[in-house]
Amino acid sequence: xxxxxxxSSAPQVAxxxxxxxxxxxxxxxxxxxxGLIALWLLVNLVDGKLAAxxxxxxxxxxxxxxxxxxxxxxxxxxxxxxxxxxADTFMARxxxxxxxxxxxxxxxxxxxxRVAALLREATALSPAAAVTVRGAxxxxxxxxxxxxxxxxxxxxxxxxxxxxxxxxxxxxxRRYDGLVLEEARxxxxxxRDLDTDPQAVQRLSEAVDLLAGHVREREALLGRGEAxxxxxxxxxxxxxxxxxxxxxTPLELRLEDAVSYELDDYVVRGILTYFAGERDWxxxxxxxxxxxxxLEVRAQGADVTWYELRPPADVPDGEAVTLxxxxxxVQDAGSAAVDVETAAGRRAGVFVEYRRYRGTDGRRLSVExxxxxxxxxxxxxxxxxxxxxxxxxxPTE
Numbered sequence: 001x002x003x004x005x006x007x008s009s010a011p012q013v014a015x016x017x018x019x020x021x022x023x024x025x026x027x028x029x030x031x032x033x034x035g036l037i038a039l040w041l042l043v044n045l046v047d048g049k050l051a052a053x054x055x056x057x058x059x060x061x062x063x064x065x066x067x068x069x070x071x072x073x074x075x076x077x078x079x080x081x082x083x084x085x086x087a088d089t090f091m092a093r094x095x096x097x098x099x100x101x102x103x104x105x106x107x108x109x110x111x112x113x114r115v116a117a118l119l120r121e122a123t124a125l126s127p128a129a130a131v132t133v134r135g136a137x138x139x140x141x142x143x144x145x146x147x148x149x150x151x152x153x154x155x156x157x158x159x160x161x162x163x164x165x166x167x168x169x170x171x172x173x174r175r176y177d178g179l180v181l182e183e184a185r186x187x188x189x190x191x192r193d194l195d196t197d198p199q200a201v202q203r204l205s206e207a208v209d210l211l212a213g214h215v216r217e218r219e220a221l222l223g224r225g226e227a228x229x230x231x232x233x234x235x236x237x238x239x240x241x242x243x244x245x246x247x248x249t250p251l252e253l254r255l256e257d258a259v260s261y262e263l264d265d266y267v268v269r270g271i272l273t274y275f276a277g278e279r280d281w282x283x284x285x286x287x288x289x290x291x292x293x294x295l296e297v298r299a300q301g302a303d304v305t306w307y308e309l310r311p312p313a314d315v316p317d318g319e320a321v322t323l324x325x326x327x328x329x330v331q332d333a334g335s336a337a338v339d340v341e342t343a344a345g346r347r348a349g350v351f352v353e354y355r356r357y358r359g360t361d362g363r364r365l366s367v368e369x370x371x372x373x374x375x376x377x378x379x380x381x382x383x384x385x386x387x388x389x390x391x392x393x394x395p396t397e
Contacts, residue, residue, distance in 0.1 A: 030069030037061050093162040103177045104147050110184040111144040117191050129201045136208040143212050152223040175275040176218040179337045182351040183211040214277045260388035276336035307379035315367045328357035328365045
């Protein structure tokens with residue numbers, strides 16, 4: 001099945017290229033013929049030899065010889081463009097399947113190693129912790145079995161399911177690949193911490209559940225072309241009832257764009273793009289020359305938060321934390337692959353663990369574990385209408 005797809009792709013590309021070349025040749029030939037006829041008419045007109053019958057004859061020759069060539073060439077050229085687009089689409093879909101095979105092989109191998117390591121570590125733990133760790137190992141074994149047996153047929157996928165995936169969804173599949181692989185690798189460090197960190201067992205169980213959930217989401221998107229908004233039912237109801245509108249422009253902010261909030265003007269110095277499976281969002285680093293602020297845009301503008309960066313502090317993982325005398329309860333936790341863009345450059349796929357809290361006073365707290373340290377953001381939810389956005393036109397405009 002896979003081989004048949006590989007063999008058919010080359011003739012499609014060749015046919016598209018040949019059709020475009022023939023079409024161009026016919027259009028050039030038609031233009032040359034038409035030009036020669038026009039030149040003949042012009043010469044006879046200057047010499048005074050062009051009668052009415054000669055003019056009619058020239059127009060008839062143009063209609064019979066030049067226009068059909070140009071029309072046929074235009075048709076073949078346009079058809080060649082369509083065929084080229086179809087060939088490009090097929091090759092992109094083919095690449096998705098090829099990459100999927102590589103990711104499955106690498107992920108299955110990684111999970112096998114983690115299962116073996118967890119079972120070894122469980123023998124040295126307390127009975128209660130050993131039960132949790134063995135349960136996590138069993139869940140990983142089930143995920144590995146699902147990974148080895150994809151729930152789709154390659155030929156059927158290319159002919160049916162792939163048609164439901166647009167370019168954005170194919171890009172999401174690519175980001176899923178990086179996310180699940182990083183989550184699987186993260187389990188190695190959690191396994192090493194089992195005998196030294198009292199919270200490692202709980203964090204390991206949560207990480208395994210999160211990995212299993214992201215693998216299921218990836219399978220649904222790849223195997224059935226299914227994707228949702230990334231919002232829970234309660235979040236959908238809240239976004240629909242609140243006096244907010246979907247904020248499109250902040251999702252398109254670029255470096256050096258400007259944002260005004262509460263009479264202060266800020267310039268975008270950094271762009272963070274988070275991908276956490278069905279959830280993805282943007283965070284913008286803002287500066288006004290004296291202070292730094294962070295603008296978070298989730299659910300395409302249905303949820304906007306204005307943050308301040310707090311100094312690093314030892315904020316433990318848990319369902320509830322206390323900061324500045326206020327109590328916060330966890331609302332969302334997980335891991336994400338983050339693309340970071342600043343004037344200094346761009347780095348893709350940084351693995352970040354996050355916990356989002358809501359305070360009793362309505363404030364919001366975000367605690368993130370980056371590879372190089374912890375990042376704490378404290379702020380409040382705002383309305384999109386409170387922002388004034390000054391975006392620069394794209395370079396192509």
